Amino acid sequence: MAVGFAITSKGSHYNGRMTLFVILSCMIAAMGGVLFGYDIGISGGVTSMEPFLRKFFPKVYIRVKEDTRISNYCKFDSQLLTSFTSSLYIAGLVASFFASSVTRAFGRKPSILVGGAAFLAGSALGGAAVNVYMLILGRLLLGIGVGFTNQSIPLYLSEMALPQNRGAFNIGFQVCVGIGVLSANLINYGTEKLRGGWGWRISLAMAAIPASILTLGALFLPETPNSLIQRNNDHQKAKAMLQRVRGTIDVQTELDDLIKASEISKTMEENPFKKILQARYRPQLVMAIAIPFFQQVTGINVISFYAPLLFRTMGFGESASLISAVVTGLVGTSSTFISMLIVDKLGRRLLFMVGGVQMFISQMMIGSIMAAQLGDHGGLSKGYAYIVLFLICVYVSGFAWSWGPLGWLVPSEIFQLEIRSVAQSITVAVGFLFTFIIAQTFLSMLCHFKSGIFFFFGGWVAVMTGFVYFLLPETKNLPIELMDRVWGEHWFWKRIVSEEKGENKKNRAQGCDETGLVCLRS
Template sequence: MVLGGAAFLAGAAVGGASVNVYMVILGRVLLGVGLGFANQAVPLYLSEMAPARLRGAFSNGFQLSVGVGALAANVINFGTEKIGGGWGWRVSLALAAVPAGLLTLGALFLPETPSSLVQQGRDRRDVARLLQKVRGAGVDVGDELDDIVAAGESAAGAGGGGLRRLLVERRYRPQLVMAVAIPFFQQVTGINAIAFYAPVLLRTIGMGESASLLSAVVTGVVGVASTSASMLAVDRFGRRTLFLAGGAQMLASQVLIGAIMAAELRDSGGVGKAWAGVLILLIAVYVAGFGWSWGPLGWLVPSEIFPLEVRAAGQSVTVAVSFAFTVFVAQAFLSMLCHMKAGIFFFFAVWLAVMTAFVYLLLPETKGVPIEQMAGVWRAHWFWSRVVGPESDPDIDEERARGKL
């Protein structure tokens, strides 16, 4: 997290002081490096530090912060767009140093997670003291400590090569599938296309530059509010429920947006103000569906399903897949929009139907399951139990996981 914050600071400084396009590109590269470090470290840190019964709420705070940051960026862009003299973009880029500084400073004061201490070979008493401090005085941490130490011993016995083991060994196949499928599906919901090009979309339906940026701010507010609601609901209703309900909400929104765009563009070549208002409302409904389902859960679920010996490697795969398809969707969206027109919304709707079916059939519920006991969830699942096989250790935790499906 410290390295990520330092990269953010450097990227903001270079971007704000750019004198040519190469400096702008370098600044963006440095910001990308910061994103890689932060997206790797922060979700794992939250999942390892949070108690199992509240892990969803704590981890969803990551997406809430992302949403708040995106909203702040839209507000800044709305304001700097009005600055005369052509230097407003410098202010917009340089202000990234504010959250970067907070991240770097805050990370310096954060303790390591108990799991990290075990991996570093620290004494059991040191781990117990940290765990007790995090959980609070009077809380019995004995069972959790035993699970963490046992996971650490298992990871130490397994040796290194976490990425190779994740890719090759059959017992990690469910986690590998989720590490690839969930970030892939998260991107083909179409959310980044709308986030990146919401102003472009709104200008195509007749709104001015400032009005389209303001509308992006409004959708940002909706995203933050819905993610906040997800923090309250995820540990009560479970991950699967939010995935399925949010997917259905986004699917209906995309179909309606596509139908309206197809009908209006065919009849008049443009969209009237009344229908433009309806489209903005549907985009807000879509953003809300993403904000309390695939947005936060796309980071939560991968961060909580990996055993300790492949956890860092698994999160790296998740981040890499997410960034790869973010780039692909961002680069392809405008070309697809020009060629497919309203059909692009039906394209994303098909993917939403596919991912909703995927969750229903293949993603087990992980609500309330201690992160060190997550293997039992896969062994109790109707499909993945055939892939990973039975637990060889007689002291299995399948009974705890069976009620979580």
């Protein structure tokens, strides 16, 4: 099932080096990851703060503080409370489809700019909220920002980077997500201690800082050479940008590949959603759906969204639950950084599988301890609480160097130019859909499944690790415009794409090239 190295050698024909111009551009773009992570991490913290609950969710506050009859697992079970968290993702789901059209027609840069502006508006509204409707409307605006930036930024990073550095650059986005989560947890821990009960306003409003950096920085971002060719067919301008990006004047080989991919894509732009259903794109379509689905059913958002609530379920106090979330955020960020350093050396498949095994074992152990030691009332003993916290850190680190960053990296690099924007939108939309479902249902699932929630997600981790082993080819170091070759050499996918190969033979028999472009031109 290993992909031959012959196809990866093509990447060595591309000249260039890592330039300061590319590094700075990608750092600004990756600020969208900080915002995404901040919005993930901030919600769980503020929903565990008693002044926030008392103002917006008084029924939950009464259950937490006064009703001793309610099970540990059910104290925070409220559909309105989960709507505060999940509303961001349903808005992101809808926005991602509009983002696809903007990205394809106007470029990656305008999508990033729209996303940054939506982030600014959402953070301002959330910080100033006086009722639950303003609160959720602010989250909806944040969701629009996430929908645009998550659709465009991974594409931007993959297209700007050299093939041999693409993994590290793209995982930089996930590192920024981890930094955002960690920052949110630290801010929540600090603002919870403020007198007057208004610390949650600072937590929500401070998203405006990275939002401002992204929005202002996007005004100065260069457009990718891929997008310049696709939208304007301006080969000279694209060549000049490619020379600046790569730090060399000898970029003709890479430029030729970009032009060829663009010419193919222009013959298929009438209905990209229809095109992606063709047999030749079946592997990419499956990955566009399966990878974001599996990324969500790892159960990571149980930790990302609700870590403080989960720790309070186990008997931690308000401050202790927030500092525990800081610890898990720190572990996640450092592990993602490790992934960035090794992904282009060890490859995608190995990290996927090692992380999967690590997550599975830790989830089984957490579920077993909670089943044996945590009843409906009271809490875990201090010793078991620390063991569970340690195992959660093991789980988070497994996700952070596997499905966390690779769930964004692999989809962003496997799509041909003609389907890239629409396929990325499908990836983002599927991710948002299942993030919304899990965010909206988790507290109810926790109430009904109790400790079994960890066995539920652990079972999915086992399934997805097998999926990677059997169906995902290795893609490290392969130029993004030549990525379609991996499917034709994979033991399973080559059977499906063979229909397209038969069509190519027919074209050659008629005196056409494999794409049919020569016939079309004549």
